[in-house]
Amino acid sequence: MxxxxxxxxxxxxxxxxxxxxxVSSDCSNCPANSGSFGYELLLxxxxxxxxxxxxxxxxxxxxxxxxxxxxxxxxxxxxxxxxxxxxxxxxxxxxxxxxxxxxxxxxxxxxxxxxxxxxxxxxxxKPFKSCAENPSYVSGKFMIHPLGFEDPFEVYCEQRVFDGGWIVVQYRFDGSVDFYRNWTEYRNGFGNLGGEFWIGLEKLHHLTKGGDHQLIVELKTFNGSYEYAQYDEFQIGTEAEKYALKKLGRYSGTAGDGLKTHKNKQFSTHDSDNDEAPGSCATMFKGAWWYENCYSSNLNGLYKKGNHKDSMNWYHQINKLEGLAYSRMMIRKTPNNPGACSWLFI
Structure with missing residues (x-):
């Protein structure tokens, strides 16, 4: 600075x-005292x-x-x-x-x-033990944990018809799922609860082994007519017993008794022939059922319209092999005081 x-x-x-x-040089002609003046000016x-x-x-x-x-x-x-x-x-x-x-x-x-x-x-x-314990009046998918099962599992509960509380075990209505399947698939179950399905023989055995379940079978033809068959007792055996139809109670309904000839018969598939016929009923009629020699109902047969031996049908219904458009099987624990069912057409 x-x-x-x-x-x-x-x-x-x-x-x-x-x-x-x-200034000094310019003032050469200035008076003599001009130098003093310039100095003072500079100062x-x-x-x-x-x-x-x-x-x-x-x-x-x-x-x-x-x-x-x-x-x-x-x-x-x-x-x-x-x-x-x-x-x-x-x-x-x-x-x-x-x-x-x-x-x-x-x-x-x-x-x-x-x-x-x-x-x-x-x-x-906690999940309900059965659909009958579900207080909801809405049908749909719910988790249940019945006695005898290690883990809970999902089922479709039908709450609108026949006083509700039903577990749907078989459902067919559009042919979207192939039901011509092997033993393992029928044992374990297949399909989707939101569409067509089979719950599985193993679950069906454990659900009904107490002998206190009843069965409803609903049927509908392609022309729209509706029928049903109800049995007040229904029980399936173990796999060692080939999931035999061990108990089948009294019939009531409008469809005719299409299960009477199948009582005490073992379940058969195309790869596990347990029927009483010389050949394989499951192979001949493209299904899986409690065949005798061979059937009066074939609800797991092929989904097709018309009179066909291998179709999904309930022969006792109209005494001919007309393919059905709709089939639904449901089970429920027998009520303590069963009375007449107030059922609804679907």
């Missing part, structure tokens, strides 16, 4: 000296220059001091902001700790007060 100031002074002095010399200008210089220097010094103060102020502000942030973090952490503590207290209190209600809630969340 000092070097710059000295440089400015030297420049001004040189400029004014040059102007004074020029006056130097004094003015000195005043301007000191004013400039004071101004620059003030600006420098202001700049230094500004920087110091910035540092102080940054320091204060840092301290404020640290303090804010501490306050926030304290608030979080307090909130967590309060939440913990509330949780502990809720746990203490809700032990009984929680156990009741868990009981309410």
């Amino acid at each position: 000092k070097v710059k100031i000295l440089t400015i002074i030297c420049v001004f002095c040189a400029v004014h000296y040059h102007e004074a010399t020029k 006056g200008k130097l004094e003015d220059l000195e005043v301007k210089f000191w004013n400039m220097w004071l101004e620059m010094k003030e600006q420098t001091e202001n700049h230094i103060r500004f920087k110091d102020t910035q540092k102080e502000i940054k320091l204060m902001l840092t301290k404020l942030e640290d303090r804010s973090s501490e306050i926030l952490q304290q608030q979080l700790n307090y909130a967590n503590h309060e939440n913990w207290k509330k949780t502990v209190l809720a746990m203490q007060l809700g032990r009984r209600s929680n156990s009741s809630l868990l009981d309410n969340l």
